[in-house]
Amino acid sequence: MTYRILDSIRQIAMKGEFNEFDLNVFFSAKGTDARFVYENEVQKWLDLIRGAYLETWVDDLKLGDKKLAMPYADVRLLNVLQHTLWFLPNVASCYAMKNLLMQKQNTFYHDYTINVCAGTGAGAKIHA
Incomplete structure (x- = not known):
């Protein structure tokens, strides 16, 4: 599934020095408690895929069924999203995502x- 970035978000990215966005940096995590370096921004992304971006509500009403569906906000998709697989840049990022999803503001998840x-606890070890 791909997402169309909202114009207001794209405009912010376009003002950057190099006109680029690095998902590995965005989802980078540090520490033994596995927290995202940009946790506030990742939280906003989780909110976005749940459809919690006020700017698009008027457009959604105008487009009706033709609107772009955000995966965890559209009832047409929720039924088929019983199992999803999220690829993240490293093991710490995977644990940081779990930790963030389990926080109280993310009760939907x-x-x-x-x-x-991810990591050695995932069962990918070679047994001698």
């Missing part, structure tokens, strides 16, 4: 079982 399939 608490209905999902979150399996971190």
